[in-house]
Amino acid sequence: MxxxxxxxxxxxxxxxxxxxxxxxxxxxxxxxxxxxxxxxxxxxxxxQGYPARIPRILGFLGFFIKELLMANLKVGFDILTPPWHMKPGVIAMPLDARTELEITMVANLISLTPGTLSLDVSDDRKVLYIHAMFLDDEEELRRNLKEMEYRALELFR
Amino acid sequence: MIEFIKGVFILSGALFMLLAALGILRLPDLLTRMHATTKAAALGVILIMLAVALHFGEVDVVARALAIIVFILMTAPVAAHVIGRAGYFVGSKLWSGTVKDELRPNYDPLTHELKSGMETEANARREPKESDPS
Amino acid sequence: MEIVILISQVLMALALILAFVRVVRGPSLPDRVVALELFASIVVGLVGLTAIQSDVSSFLDAAIVIALMGFLAAIGFARFLERGGPRDD
Structure with missing residues (x-):
């Protein structure tokens, strides 16, 4: 700071x-x-540690903008073509984030990437419930979400 | 060159907004509609504000355009979250093609308690405390 | 440039009409709230376009206020929908 x-x-x-x-x-x-x-x-x-943080933030921004554009195009394609390719569903994602601020940041980032929408956090703050639009490959989706959470938490710790 | 980039930003922003509107009209249930509106519309506003910043190119206008972008990035997910949660818990129907719902079994509509599904026997056990009424 | 702005305005007006159809048809209240929030976003975009078209940067202040009002309205509607539940957040 x-x-x-x-x-x-x-x-x-x-x-x-x-x-x-x-x-x-x-x-x-x-x-x-x-x-x-x-x-x-x-x-x-x-x-201490400030100079190393800036490239990490820039890398995260690049990664985030790439995700945002790619996923937006995917959702857009599904909206424009008549048959539905989507398989929506609500999944539970275990959280690594612990403090309220970290959970807020992770939930907001997940909401901003198209295809996923954070619904609610369980009362004991351990699981985030996410509505996902493309559940064709659940493992892949969970891995992507985890990677995003890991990169976001890296910025705070 | 700047004119060209500006035009691309404006056009793609307008297209993303049209996409959001098409999505809100075509998609079958509340939660999928929210997917289309919040992100596509936020992206559209961001692109148009970038075009505004490029067009004026003065410090105060660029700062205001960036302030709008940051504001949108901070509020869009929060608004989507509160409306989605309210809609879900108020009981809006999910689309028939929904493949799974891991939230419903963990939610108690009477007490509004939301379990994580990770409670074990050890976590759930309750030790007697000093402050308990006798 | 004029033509690009004109086309964009037409596209966004079309988007407003489509969102309005959802406001009228929307089967439940949350659907209508979502459509109205989209309205606010599109109007912010339109105000930004007007600022470019007329070269008056003061329009951005109006855009900020509209974005703020849209957000507050969404929060208020959500509280209204969830009334009665003993949630502490």
Missing amino acids: TGAIWNLLLALAWVVLSGDFTGLNLTVGLVFGYITLVLIEPQVEAL
Whole structure:
């Protein structure tokens, strides 16, 4: 968290000093600030782990956007062609996420990928009930969901 | 070049919204309809807001467009979750082609208790406590 | 560019009509709520298009407010539907 604030402050300083108030220049400032933080990480205790987190977040974003587009096209194809190919159903997924924040994030991510919709969490917070649209290959679906949960949890821990 | 990318974003956003509307009209039951609407419509709004950000290209407008995108990404799944859960527990029918439902047997409509199905004998046993009324 | 915006507006108006059919026909209340939420999303998109078309960025504020209202309406309807249950969340 400290790292993110410092990165933003450095970017703002860059924008103010160069006197060019555009989004592009702010991005340039963010990149330079990040490089600076990477360079001084060994010296400063509070920055530990921040530089490694950014590539992970970017990788996760890429993975997520890919999933979003692919699955949206799949659902779209099924909507547009007359016979139904879908096999909807409600499945229970055991959760590795423990705290409320982690469960919220995982449930939101699962809701955002088309083809899956998180319905409810059991009272003891151990199982997430998911409505899935394509249950042709349940094992495959469960593996995909687990991978998504694993990648999301990686960002927090 | 920017004009072209903008046009592609706008057109695909509108197409995704049309897809969501077609889905809400054609799909057979509440939960499958929610699949079509929330994600396709959210993706459509995101694409159009990206086009808006590209069109104006000033810091304040880009920040506002990004704020809308983040807002949509945070609220769309929450709204889908609350409506889906309310609809399911209120008792909307599932489509006849639904292959399995692992939630129904674990739900108690009287007490609104939702079990995980992972309770074992050890978890369910209850130890007497100091605070219990005698 | 003008033509692209015009085509998109036509497509989204069509989407509004289709969603409206579901609002009228929808067999149960949750169906109608879902359709109305879709309405809000499409209107946000239309407002964004209007901002591009007229080159006035202030329209985005209206888009933010509409998105917020749609979300709050969905939450409110869900609470209304689930009334009576002793859930603590």
